[in-house]
Structures are given as C-alpha cells and as structure tokens.
Amino acid sequence: MTSDALPASETRTTLLRNGAVYNPAEPYATALLTVGDTVAWIGSEDGADLHVDAADTVIDLEGALVTPAFVDAHVHATSTGLALTGLDLAGTVSREQVLDRVAAFAAHLPADAVVLGTGWDETHWPDQAPPTAEQLDRAAGGRAVYLSRVDVHSAVASSALLAAAPDAQGAAGYRGAGLVAQAAHHLVRTAAYGQVSPEQRADVQRAARARAAELGVGALHECGGPDISGEDDFTGLLELAADEPGPYIFGYWGELTDPVKALELGGVGAGGDLFIDGALGSRTAALRDPYADAAETGDPEHGGVTYVDGEELAGFLAACVEAEVQPGFHVIGDYAMDLLVGALELAAAAVDENRLRALTVRAEHAEMADAVTVARLARFGVVVSAQPVFDQAWGGPSGMYAKRLGAERAATLNPFAAYGAAGIVLAFGSDSPVTALGPWAAVRAAAFHQTPGSRITARAAFSAHTRGGWRALRPGAPGVPEDEQGVLTPGAAATYAVWRAGDLLVQTPDSRVAAWSTDERAGVPGLPDLTPGLELPQCLRTAVRGQAVFDRLGRG
Known part of the structure; x- marks a missing residue:
C-alpha cells in the first residue's frame, strides 16, 4: 500500500x-x-x-x-500499561512458574523498586494455590511485590508490601499468607501503586493508548476510583489525553459520594467501577445461592460480598438525577443485580422515572441476569457494558464459571442475546488488563458464545463495540462530541x-449457528469471517x- x-x-x-x-x-x-x-x-x-x-x-x-473505529467501553489504562510494559502473568500454569517469572523480572530492578504483575489464575493449577508472601520474598529478593489475580479483585503481596500497608492484615478480605481481597486488597493496591512515579505512570498510560490505537480503538472509557488508581492517576490520564494525540479517553469515577465530584475531576460520569460486588474468580461476586465450590473457602454459606446496600444505591441514583450526572455500577452476581434493579425501582419512586431513564444508567459486566432482571433493566433504559472475552476465557462446561457456579448456572452467564432481544443497548469492552485489549476478539467471542442461545450476530456484536460505546455515554455529557456516532456517514x-x-461475509440471521453467506443479495455490509481459528x-x-x-x- x-x-x-x-x-x-x-x-x-x-x-x-x-x-x-x-x-x-x-x-x-x-x-x-x-x-x-x-x-x-x-x-x-x-x-x-x-x-x-x-x-x-x-x-x-x-x-x-x-x-x-472501535470503542472499548471499560478499561483501566494505567494497569493496562503496566501489564504491557511489566510483568504479565497471563497463561502461567503453576505457582512455580509465577515465582520463576517474578525472580527473573525482579533481578533487573533496583532493590527499592516494587514488582507489579497481573494476570495469574490458579483455577487450573495443579494445587490451585497462589504464591505466599514468604515465597514472593525469596523470589523477589525482599522487594515489595504486588501480583493481582486475573480478575483484579484479589492479589498476593510480599512481606515488604504488607509492611507498607499496615492496616491490610486486619482488614476485611485478608486471607492469610499475603493473599488479599476486598478492603485488604484495596489497601495493598494503594500502597503498591503509590510507589509508581508520575513519570512512570504517564509512560504506561501512553503505552496503553498506543496499544489501543494499534488495534483500531478510537475511544476508551476509563473506569477509575479511589480504590482502583486514585485521583492523581485519573486526572493525570485525562490531562495526558487532552494534550497528546491518541484515542479519546472518557473518564468514569467510581465513588459513592456527591456525583458532581466525577465532573469536577474531569470525568463524564459517576460510576464505572463503583462496586456493588466483586468477581466470580475471587468468589467475591454476590450470589443468591452459595458458590458450588464454597466448601473450598471454609464457609459453606459463602455467597460472595456486597459493598453497598440497596438504600445507598437508591439514594445515589436519586442524587445523580438531581445533579444530571450519569451513574454506573460494577455488578456481576445475581444477588448484586437484584440490589441494582431494586435500587432503580426505589429511585424511580422518589424521582421522576423518565428523568432516571434519561441518565443512561450503566451496568458494568452484568454477567448474571435472568429474564425478570433483564426486563427490569430494559424498563429503566440501563446500558449493559459487557466483556465478551470473559465467556471465551472462563465459560463452557469445564471453565472457571462452571467450577464456581456449577454447569447449569454457568450456562446462563453473559446473556447477550437476551439483552439484545429486550432492546437493551450493549456496549462492549475488555476490562483490560483483566482481558487484553482486542476488539475483534470480543466481536468473535460474542458471535461464538460458548452457550449457543446467548450468541448474537457478528453485525450486532460489531455495533456493540462501535456505536454501542458512543450510546453508552450520556448525551450532552461534558466533552462528548455530538458528531461521534460510531458510524461512517x-x-x-x-x-x-x-x-x-479476508473475504467480507454476511452472517445469517440465525445466530445460534453463526453461519456465513457470500450472497450479495443480502444488501448489507459484510464483515470479516470471524470463525474461530481464522486470523483476525x-x-x-x-x-x-x-x-x-x-x-x-x-x-x-
């Protein structure tokens, strides 16, 4: 060319x-x-x-x-950049391999540097046990080490890092031997990221934007918050994006406080990762019924955790209506979804329901939703910001979902077809670094969902990853251009x-079989053949x- x-x-x-x-x-x-x-x-x-x-x-x-250009509707830019430039533990097959990688990485760092890594997943390791603080101490030569699990809702920390977060071992979610979740995880992560210099932070944010641009992504929705990356990280990213060429950055600030604060920090909405619950892999997603493998936690009644209650959520939603600020919530488990839809109903009773609908409330992830929940989300005009590669990575009869929930419950996760049939706007993303930036991989994953009844056509999935990302932004939000529509016209x-x-094909209407047609009489634009196994x-x-x-x- x-x-x-x-x-x-x-x-x-x-x-x-x-x-x-x-x-x-x-x-x-x-x-x-x-x-x-x-x-x-x-x-x-x-x-x-x-x-x-x-x-x-x-x-x-x-x-x-x-x-x-694609829109990635849920990312964490600094963590993504650190994964791109630092210690990526995705694909490790054992605790020993993780320790070997930590040792090799730490050997090139100053003695006072922090080792930051992400992506380990113990689900299929031989002993299913993460490294301990003592093992990390030996591997990293006594350095501070923070290694987040693939879902970034739990982590392991070395003794030096635990010493830098002295309240962590007494906080909720401390599981012993350096393994942290919930509040303990937030404290440890804050201590680890506090050792990243402003210059290093800007460099990794540039790396994240550059990688997104290389993959055809023209806009990113940054999901920040006080327990994720901190205000300096959030505002620094927005300033960098305003000053330097690259994909758009639209910031969501996830804190249960005055929603106007999100706008004061330069964001477009109050939400993103405003946590209702945690994640399935870390057994912190809030469930109606216990985890199928709850016995492994030592708590047979274990059904995850919640970080807010329904009345708090309803009050926050009402405050967002009055302030005309878009809200959004991290919500995964079915009990957490119950809290969200219940809060929507409480808020609608307190304020005009049409004003609530006009906010374009976002549900981030929204993995567990039955037919009743889907209908209630549709009633309130909720946008579902979902990550199709989650199903590719953890779905199926032998995946992590099946292990945590049992095969029957696992098969109901990420019900994209049900959302689409209800008229719910889908906006696709990666939740990077939880799964890697890669929009075509996400389109493929939605079209070839491991539960056939949850599949949508490639055309619908492509729309969710382009136009859907723009529709997920509240119209009139500060800094959102009106002429950005996610279509070329x-x-x-x-x-x-x-x-x-390769060849541009049209997928047949029956998304359950994901068949393709070269019939030009279809009269609709074609997309690349995304059949698994073919090059993207x-x-x-x-x-x-x-x-x-x-x-x-x-x-x-």
Whole structure:
C-alpha cells in the first residue's frame, strides 16, 4: 500500500479509495472522503474519481476494509500499561512458574523498586494455590511485590508490601499468607501503586493508548476510583489525553459520594467501577445461592460480598438525577443485580422515572441476569457494558464459571442475546488488563458464545463495540462530541480504522449457528469471517477525527 500524505499541519482533505467501506446506507461503498475532522462523502470508485483533484492525500486501500473505529467501553489504562510494559502473568500454569517469572523480572530492578504483575489464575493449577508472601520474598529478593489475580479483585503481596500497608492484615478480605481481597486488597493496591512515579505512570498510560490505537480503538472509557488508581492517576490520564494525540479517553469515577465530584475531576460520569460486588474468580461476586465450590473457602454459606446496600444505591441514583450526572455500577452476581434493579425501582419512586431513564444508567459486566432482571433493566433504559472475552476465557462446561457456579448456572452467564432481544443497548469492552485489549476478539467471542442461545450476530456484536460505546455515554455529557456516532456517514466525525481482512461475509440471521453467506443479495455490509481459528483482521491505520494516531499504510 502507498500513501502520499502531506505533513499533518497541511493535510485537510483525504481520499481513501479502492477498498470497502462499512456503511449500512451504502453497502457496496469502496471510497471515503474526509475534510478536516469530518466524513464528507462515501461512495463508489466513479465518485472517487471526481474527488481526486481536490484531495490533499489519496490513499489506495488495495482492497482493505474501512470501519468506524472501535470503542472499548471499560478499561483501566494505567494497569493496562503496566501489564504491557511489566510483568504479565497471563497463561502461567503453576505457582512455580509465577515465582520463576517474578525472580527473573525482579533481578533487573533496583532493590527499592516494587514488582507489579497481573494476570495469574490458579483455577487450573495443579494445587490451585497462589504464591505466599514468604515465597514472593525469596523470589523477589525482599522487594515489595504486588501480583493481582486475573480478575483484579484479589492479589498476593510480599512481606515488604504488607509492611507498607499496615492496616491490610486486619482488614476485611485478608486471607492469610499475603493473599488479599476486598478492603485488604484495596489497601495493598494503594500502597503498591503509590510507589509508581508520575513519570512512570504517564509512560504506561501512553503505552496503553498506543496499544489501543494499534488495534483500531478510537475511544476508551476509563473506569477509575479511589480504590482502583486514585485521583492523581485519573486526572493525570485525562490531562495526558487532552494534550497528546491518541484515542479519546472518557473518564468514569467510581465513588459513592456527591456525583458532581466525577465532573469536577474531569470525568463524564459517576460510576464505572463503583462496586456493588466483586468477581466470580475471587468468589467475591454476590450470589443468591452459595458458590458450588464454597466448601473450598471454609464457609459453606459463602455467597460472595456486597459493598453497598440497596438504600445507598437508591439514594445515589436519586442524587445523580438531581445533579444530571450519569451513574454506573460494577455488578456481576445475581444477588448484586437484584440490589441494582431494586435500587432503580426505589429511585424511580422518589424521582421522576423518565428523568432516571434519561441518565443512561450503566451496568458494568452484568454477567448474571435472568429474564425478570433483564426486563427490569430494559424498563429503566440501563446500558449493559459487557466483556465478551470473559465467556471465551472462563465459560463452557469445564471453565472457571462452571467450577464456581456449577454447569447449569454457568450456562446462563453473559446473556447477550437476551439483552439484545429486550432492546437493551450493549456496549462492549475488555476490562483490560483483566482481558487484553482486542476488539475483534470480543466481536468473535460474542458471535461464538460458548452457550449457543446467548450468541448474537457478528453485525450486532460489531455495533456493540462501535456505536454501542458512543450510546453508552450520556448525551450532552461534558466533552462528548455530538458528531461521534460510531458510524461512517457524511457529517459524522472521521474516526475510523483501516483493516487488512479476508473475504467480507454476511452472517445469517440465525445466530445460534453463526453461519456465513457470500450472497450479495443480502444488501448489507459484510464483515470479516470471524470463525474461530481464522486470523483476525490486522489494523493498518486508526484515525481520530481525521488525524492518524496509528498508521502502517505505506510500510507493508
């Protein structure tokens, strides 16, 4: 491919041609013209000929696909950057392998440095036991060590780090031998992240944005909070994104306080990871019935934990209505979902229900929802911000969900088809670093959900990862451009991605079988074949409002 781009300061009009443009109104479009930060025209090669002379830049796509850029609706940028640049423990198969990686990583660090790692998952290890503080002490040469579990709702810490968080061992969730969850985890994580310098933090945030751009992501919803990364981290990320080119960052601040605080910090909403409960892997998601493997916790009545009650949630929702600030909640277990929908009903009784609906309340993750819960979420116009790769990673008859819940309950998780059938807006993301940034992998995971009845079409999944991310932002929220729609159409913002992909196919309406068709009579734009095992599309260029933030065109 070739690009004869002028310097960015001079480039105003760009013509991309000889490819395929994903546009429902023009399913056979092959070219796109942008003027400044706006899409000016979409059409055929004959039309492109008419625009060549007026274009400052002409890019021959050589058959590449142009789509709206993806939106990742739930990320943690600093943790993502640390995982990208630091100690990634994803895929480790034993406690011993984790310790070996810690030792190798720590050997290159100063004696007073903190070892930060993430991604371990003991579910399928031989002894299913994480490292202890004493073992981490030996592996890291006495350094402070913080290793978060893959769900980031529990972690293991070395003795040096526990000493830096002296209240952790007496807090709720301290499980002994350096294993922490709940409040103890929050204290330990705060101590660990407190040793990250502002310069290091900015560098890893840049790394996270750069990786997102490489994957065709044009916008990220940052889910921050006092127990996740702290105010300095949150405001620093928003300032960096405002000052430097890259994907948008829209910040959600998860704290049960005056919702206006989220706006004062520069965010767009009060929520994201405002925790109602925890996570299934760490057995802290709140369940109606005990965990199937609860005996392993020593507590046969164990059904997870909650961090707020229904009246607190209802009061917060009512405060958000009065302040006109969008709320959102981390909610996973079915009991936690009961708390959320009950709070919505209490709040609707206290304030005008239409005003509550207008807030675009977000439910982050929302993994366990039966038909009654789905209907109640739909009634209040709740947006579900979900992560399809969760099912790929932990679903199925032998996955972590089945171990924690039993196969019958596990098969009901992440009910995307039910949400869609109820008219609930889906917005897809990664929860990175819980699962890696990778939007096409998420689209594939939703289309090939391990529970066939929960599958949605690839087209619906693609919409959830593009348009859905914009619809999940409250209209009129500060800093949210009105012309960003997640679709490529004249007058919309020129935020797009270019892909090297295989044949463009149309998925048949029966999403249970996820079959594909090459029948041109379908008259709808095609997407790459996402059948598992095939290579995912490769990003060649990502543009945000017409400005390339990642570009491989012309470099092979």
